[in-house]
Amino acid sequence: MATVEVTFTPLPAHVRTARLVASAVARRSGITEALLDEVRLAVGEACSRAVESHRLNCPGEPVRVALGTQGDRFEIEVLNAGSVSATRLAGDPRREPAVVPTGFSLAVIAGLADDVQISETSAGTSVKMSWPLSGSVAAGSPA
Amino acid sequence: MDLKLLHHNKDGIEIVDVEGEIDVYTAPRLRELLIELVNDGHYQLVVNMEKVEFLDSTGLGVLVGGLKRVRAHDGSLDLVCTQERILKIFRITGLTKVFGIHDTVDEAIATRKSEK
Numbered sequence: 001m002a003t004v005e006v007t008f009t010p011l012p013a014h015v016r017t018a019r020l021v022a023s024a025v026a027r028r029s030g031i032t033e034a035l036l037d038e039v040r041l042a043v044g045e046a047c048s049r050a051v052e053s054h055r056l057n058c059p060g061e062p063v064r065v066a067l068g069t070q071g072d073r074f075e076i077e078v079l080n081a082g083s084v085s086a087t088r089l090a091g092d093p094r095r096e097p098a099v100v101p102t103g104f105s106l107a108v109i110a111g112l113a114d115d116v117q118i119s120e121t122s123a124g125t126s127v128k129m130s131w132p133l134s135g136s137v138a139a140g141s142p143a
Numbered sequence: 144m145d146l147k148l149l150h151h152n153k154d155g156i157e158i159v160d161v162e163g164e165i166d167v168y169t170a171p172r173l174r175e176l177l178i179e180l181v182n183d184g185h186y187q188l189v190v191n192m193e194k195v196e197f198l199d200s201t202g203l204g205v206l207v208g209g210l211k212r213v214r215a216h217d218g219s220l221d222l223v224c225t226q227e228r229i230l231k232i233f234r235i236t237g238l239t240k241v242f243g244i245h246d247t248v249d250e251a252i253a254t255r256k257s258e259k
Contacts, residue, residue, distance in 0.1 A: 012166070012167040012168035013168045015166060015167050015168060016164065016166060016168060019166075019197075037228045037231070040197070041197075041199060041232065044166060044167075044197075044199050045199055045200055048166070048167040048199060048200070048201060051167065052167075104200050104203075104204070104236075105199075105200045107235075107236065108199075108200050108232065108235060108236060111235035111236075112235065
């Protein structure tokens with residue numbers, strides 16, 4: 001599925017890079033301008049969760065993001081090792097533990113993406129999001 | 144773009160001007176500023192988000208945390224925002240019912256003064 005894959009060290013600074021890449025690939029794949037902000041925000045949320053999980057569970061392992069088209073849809077999959085829900089907020093001073101409930105970012109993703117699938121395995125968590133393509137620009141055609 | 148934070152007092156209300164992106168990387172700086180302002184005794188805050196280009200749930204958490212802190216002192220934290228792309232995340236999360244969201248700083252100040 002993926003036409004572009006990004007792996008990055010689990011640092012908050014790199015989440016912005018992932019957002020920029022996602023925006024660029026989404027635009028090239030034919031996502032309408034109206035949906036670009038949603039793609040950017042959703043991938044940022046998923047990557048923030050992944051960074052958080054990696055920093056708590058496996059700071060040496062990179063976060064992986066796969067982006068591409070599947071049929072008439074644009075898909076993004078963010079893979080992280082470990083379970084965010086099991087470790088979330090534990091001792092992390094960057095967060096507001098009393099005011100941001102567990103799963104808040106997932107609720108935001110669910111509100112943004114047209115379709116969301118979250119699967120947890122012993123290896124980690126996969127957040128797969130997709131949006132319909134406008135059909136006006138074929139994937140891989142010149143921009 | 145990085146995050147720029149400036150603040151000044153207007154009519155007894157501390158105005159925080161935010162410019163750039165509020166995300167998992169930059170939000171801690173806003174959080175630190177809000178904590179610093181509350182610790183300095185500023186309990187009436189207006190966060191001007193007109194120049195914010197991006198806001199995620201980490202940023203929302205910081206704003207809610209700031210609101211919680213000022214409310215502990217019977218204070219307030221209002222927002223100024225007219226950008227649809229930013230307002231959307233407040234709507235998705237239902238936080239439009241939690242924050243006073245205004246079109247201008249002057250409107251936020253006037254509303255706050257009238258409720259005193």
